[in-house]
Amino acid sequence: MTSLRTLGPSGLQVFPLCLGGNVFGWTADEDQSFAVLDAYAAAGGNFVDTADAYSHWVPGNEGGESETVIGKWLAARGNRSDVVVATKAGALPGYKGLSAPTIKSAAEESLRRLNTDYIDLYYTHFDDETVPVEEIITALDQLVREGKVREIAASNISPERLRASVEFSEREGLARYVALQPHYNLVSRDTYEGGLQDTAARAGLAAVPYFALAAGFLTGKYRPGAAVDSARAGSAAGHLESERGQRVLAALDTVARERDAEIATVALAWLASRPTVAAPIASARTVGQLPALLALADLRLTDDELSTLTEASA
Numbered sequence: 001m002t003s004l005r006t007l008g009p010s011g012l013q014v015f016p017l018c019l020g021g022n023v024f025g026w027t028a029d030e031d032q033s034f035a036v037l038d039a040y041a042a043a044g045g046n047f048v049d050t051a052d053a054y055s056h057w058v059p060g061n062e063g064g065e066s067e068t069v070i071g072k073w074l075a076a077r078g079n080r081s082d083v084v085v086a087t088k089a090g091a092l093p094g095y096k097g098l099s100a101p102t103i104k105s106a107a108e109e110s111l112r113r114l115n116t117d118y119i120d121l122y123y124t125h126f127d128d129e130t131v132p133v134e135e136i137i138t139a140l141d142q143l144v145r146e147g148k149v150r151e152i153a154a155s156n157i158s159p160e161r162l163r164a165s166v167e168f169s170e171r172e173g174l175a176r177y178v179a180l181q182p183h184y185n186l187v188s189r190d191t192y193e194g195g196l197q198d199t200a201a202r203a204g205l206a207a208v209p210y211f212a213l214a215a216g217f218l219t220g221k222y223r224p225g226a227a228v229d230s231a232r233a234g235s236a237a238g239h240l241e242s243e244r245g246q247r248v249l250a251a252l253d254t255v256a257r258e259r260d261a262e263i264a265t266v267a268l269a270w271l272a273s274r275p276t277v278a279a280p281i282a283s284a285r286t287v288g289q290l291p292a293l294l295a296l297a298d299l300r301l302t303d304d305e306l307s308t309l310t311e312a313s314a
Contacts, residue, residue, distance in 0.1 A: 002044050002297040005278045008178035008206035010151045012120060014047040014084050016272055017296045018208055020283030021050035025065025026058055028285045033069045034076070039287045041079065043294045049181075049208070049281050051088035051125055052095060052110050063092040064113045071115035080116055086208075087114065088125035088155060088181075098128035100139035107143050122149040123181055127157040133165045141174040155181035155210070159195035166203045177205060179278070184209035186218055186248045186267055186313045187239050200276050212271055212280035213264055214239055219292070220252060220263030244313060251312035255305045262292035269299045270309045 004013040019040045024033040037048070050070055056063030067087060074080045089106035090098050103124075110119060122143065124136060143149040154162060154177050162180065169176035180200045184192035188211065200207055213219055217236040224240060239245035249263075256263045264282070271280045284290045301309075 004046070005206075007121070007151070007208075007278055009176075009204050010121075010178040010206075012084055012151055012178070014279050015045045015297065016279050017045065017268065017293055018047040018049050018086070018279040018281040019045055019293075020210070020281045021048055021066045021070055022054045023066075023283045023285045024050070024054070024069040025061070026055035030069055030072070032286060034073050035287050036284050036290060037070070037073050038077075039290050040284075040294070041077075041083070043290070044297070045294065046082060047084045047086070047279055049086045049210075051091065051123075052106055052113075053088070053091040053125065056093060063094075064109070067110055067113035071113050075115050084120045085114060085116065086121035086123065086153070087119055088123040090125040090128060098124055098131045098136045098139075100135050100142075103136070103139040104142070107148060111148060118148055118150060120150045121153055121179060122151070123153045123155045123179075124157070125155055127154070127161055129161065133161060134168055137165055137168050137172075137174055141169075144175040149175075151175075151178045153177055153179035153181065153205075153208075156183075157196075159199040162196070162199050162203070166205075177203070179206045179208055180276075181208050181210055181281070183211050184271065184274075184277075185212050185214045186252075186270060186309060187214050187242070187245055189313060197276060205276065206278035207274075207276040208279050208281060209271060209277060210281050212268060212282050217245065218248075218252070218264060218267035220249065220256075223249075247312040248309070251309050255301065255308060259299065259301075259305070261299055262295065264292040265295040265299050266301070266305075266309070268293065268296040269301050270306060272296060273301060273306055 050066045054066035095106040140152045182192040215236040217239040282293045
């Protein structure tokens with residue numbers, strides 16, 4: 001039985017791999033999504049991440065597709081209390097930004113689509129610097145007081161605004177961020193390390209990194225001359241052209257071979273070992289993609305292996 005991790009100063013206990021829901025209702029249809037969710041839950045997984053904006057960018061979609069699929073799955077399986085559901089507000093057209101009325105109405109819509117009366121972890125998807133942190137935190141606190149949200153968190157926020165938010169919560173005795181969702185992986189370290197990570201660490205926040213596999217690059221399937229059929233192939237393949245990308249792939253190859261592990265598992269295990277990180281997020285379009293992600297729970301890299309990867313990614 002994999003041991004669960006506590007999310008920062010919250011009471012939420014989560015599996016060490018957070019299942020990304022961005023593909024549900026996009027590259028995975030409802031049946032595929034249910035199969036992936038079933039397999040993840042069967043392996044002990046209990047932490048699912050989505051957003052109201054997923055996947056409004058797809059022609060014919062208007063957003064909320066992922067939440068709707070997850071809501072149907074929770075209802076069909078009757079397992080709502082077993083799953084830590086995280087969703088986000090602030091990026092869906094029509095509900096953009098973080099004014100108090102927008103946060104309130106976005107949360108109501110998410111609850112409706114998720115077919116639930118509470119959200120376990122509610123993120124501000126992108127900070128809205130036109131709105132004072134006092135207004136944002138007060139609106140989120142109201143949702144917590146009403147029992148509609150258990151814990152609050154932030155994503156895509158500056159260290160200064162994160163610090164100001166936490167300080168306001170503590171000063172006023174309001175709901176306080178417990179987690180942060182940064183862009184962070186072996187080929188993108190400066191998007192988190194430094195001021196943002198320091199602020200999170202001082203506040204005791206848990207990091208739940210997105211793009212944990214760099215849009216698929218860190219699975220090792222992108223190689224010189226290899227064509228990959230993926231909706232995100234362009235962004236992932238770009239890393240192949242950088243010296244760091246090539247160094248990281250070579251280091252991953254070495255460690256994966258020595259440990260008889262998948263490259264993706266090794267990349268996630270490095271991330272999971274980093275200060276403040278509680279559970280990296282990775283998504284699976286098919287059940288076949290899940291084992292390499294789930295294996296993170298059982299792979300502990302040695303100090304030497306971690307150093308090899310850290311140096312290659314510098």
